Amino acid sequence: MINLQPYENPGYFILLMVALLPAIIIRLYGHRSHWYETVVSFIFLFLMFDGKDWHQGVALIGYTILQYAVISLYTRYRTKEKSPNKFGPFCWAVILSIAPLVVVKFTPLFNNGQSSIIGFLGISYLTFKSVGMIMETRDGAIKEFHPVKFLQFLLFMPTISSGPIDRYRRFEKDYDRTLTSEQYTDLLGKGIERLFLGFAYKFIIGYFFGTMWLPQVQRMAMQSRGGFLDLSWPLVGVMYCYSAYLFFDFAGYSLFAMGISNVMGVETPRNFNYPWISRNIKDFWNRWHMTLSFWFRDYIYMRFVFFIMKHRLIKNRVTIANLGYLLLFLIMGIWHGETWYYIVYGIFHATVMILTDAWLRFKKKHKDWFPSNAFTRVMAILMTANTVCFSFLIFSGFLDRLWFH
Structure with a gap:
């Protein structure tokens, strides 16, 4: 029996492409096929939560009803109240929107590792979409609530389980446009190319790093943990092997989501932009899991900085930025797990x-001291890549197994 969890095996793609074939034909003739694509999306969502995962499907329905109510009521408040910028209703809307995710994330901590009954695959990405809509509604960028478009955006099947995290206004504009036959043919070609590249990333390269090599180097590291010198090289192997696996597996998922979105006529934003050529950690976060990092930047970091500066709680801008970084990445770390x-x-x-910000300020002040050439650029790339790989070793949890179990 084919596993119908998104993008887990080639059989899933065969079924999905067969189901989408009528939509492809309709679009090749220059017409829209939203009604059919919506039906296919809901069928695959149903199959995704079928069988033993039926309770996740029920949780998704309840979650969708909650987000629908919160966002529609907040939009109505924004458009009808004489003073719609009050902070209280906005805070309550955000709190209610993120409440299910907070419960899901922290339930295992207080329930002997047991998962919450209201959890389901993709709850984080749907929450980011919902909170983003509330933020943009407060800003006045979203002025109306369209129930059907909201559901199409929130439950857009290609991105529900693994992102990328789209923005409502971008999605609405993209989803509503009618592509010509030539435009759709180009987009379909991009989608198929991304699907094949995703297969290479996840099912070939990711398989070698994650399934064949990673367990071996982990076993070597566990066997060598008696002495520091004996452990060092196997641990370096774990660091690089896990980092490669994480990239190719996650980038493969993102390419699948983009590819299927393209087949459905939507240009979902990219998630990775050659992150391994980053010259510093700021550059890296502008290239790695871009939709997530930009979401955190826009809706947490920038709003924190603006709030502090508006109320003049701290005068020094460097201190404000540093506190913003601590808040941003602490939340990001906790979001991954407790x-x-x-x-x-x-x-x-x-x-x-x-430290990178401090270095860039120092370098700008003393620009004559530091040459910029091919050698310094390569060294910056290598230092950044190794710093990131070390952080992924921490992220992997292998050190927890190595030291405490």
């Missing part, structure tokens, strides 16, 4: 961001 290594991972990246 265990110590996720939190340390977040603090590590915040620390490196703060």
Whole structure:
């Protein structure tokens, strides 16, 4: 029997492409096929939560009803109240929107590791979409609530389980446009190319790093943990092997989501932009899991900085930025999980961001001291890549197994 969890095996793609074939034909003739694509999406969502995962499907329905109510009521408040910028209703809307995710994330901590009954695959990405809509509604960027478009955006099947995290206004504009036959043919070609590249990333390269090599180097590291010198090289192997696996597996998922979105006529934003050529950690976060990092930047970091500066709580801008980094990456670490290594991972990246900012300020002040050439650029790339790989070793949780189990 074919596993119908998104993008887990080639059989899933065969079924999905066969189901989408009528939509492809309709679009090749220059017409829209939203009604059919919506039906296919809901069928595959149903199959995704079928069988033993039926309770996740029920949780998704309840979650969708909650987000629908929160966002529709907040939009109505914004458009009808004479003073719609009050902070209280906005805070309550955000709290109610993120409440299910907070419960899901922290339930294992207080329930002997047991998962919450209201959890389901993709709850984080749907929450980011919902909170983003509330933020943009407060800003006045979203002025109306369209029930059907909201459901199409929130439950857009290709991105529901693994992202990328789209923005409502971009999705609405993209989803509503009618492509010509030539435009759709080009987009379909991009989608198929991304699907094949995703297969290479996840099912070939990711398989070698994650399934064939990673367990071997982990076993070597566990056997060598009696002495520091004996452990060092196997641990370096784990660091590089896990980092490669994480990239190719996650980038493969993102390419699948983009590819299927393209087949359905939507240009979902990319998630990775050659992150391994980053010259510093700031550059890295502008290239790695871009939709997530930009979401955290826009809706947490920038709003924190604006709030502090508006109320003049802290005068020094460098201090404000540094506190913003700590808040941003601490939340990002906790979002991944409540265990110590996720939190340390977040603090590590915040620390490196703060040091990078300090270095860039110093370098700008003394630009004549530091040459810019091919050698310095390569060294910057290598230092950044190794710093990131070390952070991924922390993120992997392997050090927890190595030291405490």
